[in-house]
Amino acid sequence: MxxxxxxxxxxxxxxxxxTVGVAVTTTELNNLMQALDIDVIALTEILVPCGHRVEFGTIDAPGIHYNLCGVGRISINGGPMIPLSPHLLIIVPPNTPFMIEVEGGSYPPKLISRDCWTRQDGILRVAAPNEQPEIVQICGFFNASLGQSVRLFGELREPVIEQFEPADRIDLKLREAMDELLQQEVGVGAMTASLLKQIVVSLVRRSLKSSQRWTERxxxxxxxxxxxxxxxxxxxxxxxxxxxxxxxxxxxxxxxxxxxxxxxxxxxxxxxxxxxxxxxxxxxxxxxxxxxxxxxxxxxxxxxxxxxxxxxxxxxxxxxxxxxxxxxxxxxxxx
The missing domain is CATH 1.10.10.60 (Homeodomain-like)
Incomplete structure (x- = not known):
């Protein structure tokens, strides 16, 4: 509600x-994760060639940004540049602008205009025409809630940054979610939500093993x-x-x-x-x-x-x- x-x-x-010094137990987190609902707002594919940049304004939903391949950098809310490398995952807080750029050629990098943004079956594709991309990134904008009124990432203030490996298969889940949207078969909403939920659960698991548990933010x-x-x-x-x-x-x-x-x-x-x-x-x-x-x-x-x-x-x-x-x-x- x-x-x-x-x-x-x-x-x-x-x-x-x-409660200082006492962590949330695995059982309690497991109960919360079982009740987690994911509502997929949009999926975006971002392809940035060398010497280019792309800028996004505010979106009223958190975004999972997964760097499939390539090296570049991202600035979130005008903050310092964060290096992008393959299999780096970033959760950008809601209503937070960000910019991705790849060095090469003249400076500053050339802006990919919105005229080059295309949409098909719920997937937004941002790419410079006739250019080989260096950065390939998939972004999923979503709401995660417990019940009807408790938003898990709704008040996140700082980005969550985690380095994954190919064996974690995060890229495969995101690609499968994009394929679901493109095919538009029965149950597409449930399938894409399920795939993004698996990624969120993977993040929570990673946090439990990390020396800096971002869940406790x-x-x-x-x-x-x-x-x-x-x-x-x-x-x-x-x-x-x-x-x-x-x-x-x-x-x-x-x-x-x-x-x-x-x-x-x-x-x-x-x-x-x-x-x-x-x-x-x-x-x-x-x-x-x-x-x-x-x-x-x-x-x-x-x-x-x-x-x-x-x-x-x-x-x-x-x-x-x-x-x-x-x-x-x-x-x-x-x-």
């Missing part, structure tokens, strides 16, 4: 007092006690959670838990729990033949009528209407 509060997501907030992952409670909510949205039980899970008093949770998410625990329960219900309606009563119970509602009211507020339609629409290939968005 998107709301104005969602734009204040706290994965990047800095005024949370984290997000305050939800830095605050170990809140993460413990939130991971339980994500893993079991239909359980009989209450503020008291969640505070106990976090090892905090009720008032401390409410303050820290609301400071991180911009919403109360029960508001976030409703979002997670509606996500669970929508998934059950799309993928199972369960009765509405059973879907309601799985989402933590003993009363069918109260579940229907909550679902209607979230999706602006009854659960039975939602199920009929998804069977026709129409997936209504939350409101």
């Amino acid at each position: 998107q709301s104005k509060a969602a734009s204040k997501q706290a994965f990047g907030r800095q005024n949370v007092s984290p 997000f305050s939800i992952l830095a605050d170990r006690q809140i993460t413990r409670a939130f991971a339980d909510m994500v893993a079991r949205p239909g359980a009989a959670h209450s503020v008291r039980s969640l505070a106990h899970s976090a090892g905090l008093s009720r008032s401390a838990f409410m303050a820290r949770f609301s400071n991180i998410f911009g919403q109360s625990p029960m508001a976030i729990l409703r979002d997670l329960r509606m996500r669970q219900a929508a998934t059950d309606l799309k993928t199972t033949t369960m009765s509405i009563d059973v879907v309601a119970l799985n989402a933590g509602y003993d009363s069918r009528s109260s579940f229907v009211r909550a679902f209607r507020r979230a999706y602006n339609r009854d659960p039975s209407d939602y199920r009929r629409m998804t069977k026709k290939g129409i997936v209504p968005k939350s409101i």
